[in-house]
Amino acid sequence: MILEALTVGLVVSACFAVFIDEAVYSVAALAGTFLFTSALYASSGAIFVAVFQFAVGVGTLAILFLSGEMLGGKIENKPKPRNVIVVLVSGVLLSLPAAFLSFFGATSSVPSPSFGETLWNLRAVDVVLQGLVVLIVALGIGIVLFEKERKGEM
Amino acid sequence: MDFVILSLILLAVGIYGLLTKRELLKVFISVELIATAATLNFVMLAPSVSEQVGEAFLVLAFSTDTAVSAVILALLVIARKKYGTSDLSQLVEPEKQKDKSEVET
Numbered sequence: 001m002i003l004e005a006l007t008v009g010l011v012v013s014a015c016f017a018v019f020i021d022e023a024v025y026s027v028a029a030l031a032g033t034f035l036f037t038s039a040l041y042a043s044s045g046a047i048f049v050a051v052f053q054f055a056v057g058v059g060t061l062a063i064l065f066l067s068g069e070m071l072g073g074k075i076e077n078k079p080k081p082r083n084v085i086v087v088l089v090s091g092v093l094l095s096l097p098a099a100f101l102s103f104f105g106a107t108s109s110v111p112s113p114s115f116g117e118t119l120w121n122l123r124a125v126d127v128v129l130q131g132l133v134v135l136i137v138a139l140g141i142g143i144v145l146f147e148k149e150r151k152g153e154m
Numbered sequence: 155m156d157f158v159i160l161s162l163i164l165l166a167v168g169i170y171g172l173l174t175k176r177e178l179l180k181v182f183i184s185v186e187l188i189a190t191a192a193t194l195n196f197v198m199l200a201p202s203v204s205e206q207v208g209e210a211f212l213v214l215a216f217s218t219d220t221a222v223s224a225v226i227l228a229l230l231v232i233a234r235k236k237y238g239t240s241d242l243s244q245l246v247e248p249e250k251q252k253d254k255s256e257v258e259t
Contacts, residue, residue, distance in 0.1 A: 007160055014164055014190075017183050018171035030183050037190055041197060049197050049212060056216055060186070060223055064179075067227060094167070098160035 002043055004099040010036035011098065012091035019087045020079050027064045034061065051124040055131040062138030066145075157198040164191035178233060178240040182226045189219040 013032035020026050034057030041050035164187055171184030193215045200208020234240050 010160070011163055011167070014167050014187050017187070018167055018175070018180065023177075023179050026180070026183060030186060033187070033190065037194065040194075044198070046197055052212070052216060053193070056220060059220075063223075063227060064182075067179075067230065094163055095160075098156060098163050 003040065006036055006040045006043065007099045008092055008095045010040060011095035012088060015087050015091035015094065019083075022079060024065075025079060027061065030064070031057070031061050034058075048124060051127055055127045058131040058135045062134050065142050066138055157194060161191040161194040161198075164188075164194065176242045178226070178230045178242060178245075181242065182223070182230065185222060185226060186219075189215070189222065193219070 010033060013029050013036060016029035017026050017033055020029060034053065038050045038053045038057065041047075041053055168184045168187035168191065171180055171187065175181060175184065193212065196208065196211045196215050200212070230240055233245055237245060239245065
């Protein structure tokens with residue numbers, strides 16, 4: 001059941017990332033896509049891949065938020081509720097075949113070490129901490145840029 | 155559930171965005187979705203070949219994905235600075251777009 005919920009969330013957030021016009025909302029939806037992919041890997045047993053996906057996603061998103069904030073300017077058009085509902089429904093409908101059909105039999109699962117072993121013995125905790133540091137720095141710079149723009153200094 | 159169908163759906167959404175959207179940022183997001191679909195296939199089909207081969211392909215896929223992201227972001231920044239837009243239709247033929255806007259005004 002968890003895998004199916006993650007699948008629906010992944011496809012819906014991918015649809016939002018492509019179909020929502022505003023850049024910042026689109027990048028936020030892409031963040032959801034990376035997060036759901038990472039959770040999908042983790043729940044399938046591929047912990048190390050999940051950590052890598054999380055770190056790569058965090059780096060990409062940090063740069064995307066910065067460039068979106070720098071190049072995109074102020075948010076002028078918020079997405080209309082009708083468009084949001086249409087994208088949501090189409091995303092759920094698109095994800096149904098992946099969630100409930102199976103052409104190749106049982107779900108593939110990846111043999112992998114446990115979460116604690118991956119974090120500590122394989123040193124994945126270093127990757128996670130570096131990703132978090134990059135994300136926090138990028139968020140700080142983003143907030144400074146946003147505040148400067150709000151005060152009209154830029 | 156089936157991961158192959160899931161990666162096919164992600165690939166379809168990415169290709170649709172690549173073909174229909176004109177903003178360079180949307181193109182970048184579509185390329186990211188396509189790369190995610192490919193990586194999903196590598197990860198889920200890796201145990202059927204060999205775990206080492208799967209990990210090697212995975213690292214290769216992640217590094218290629220990051221390099222592609224860097225190139226597209228550099229293009230985005232350069233295009234925005236040089237032409238003042240990130241719209242692909244205006245970037246391809248900037249002279250025609252200029253002429254059109256002059257005629258309209």
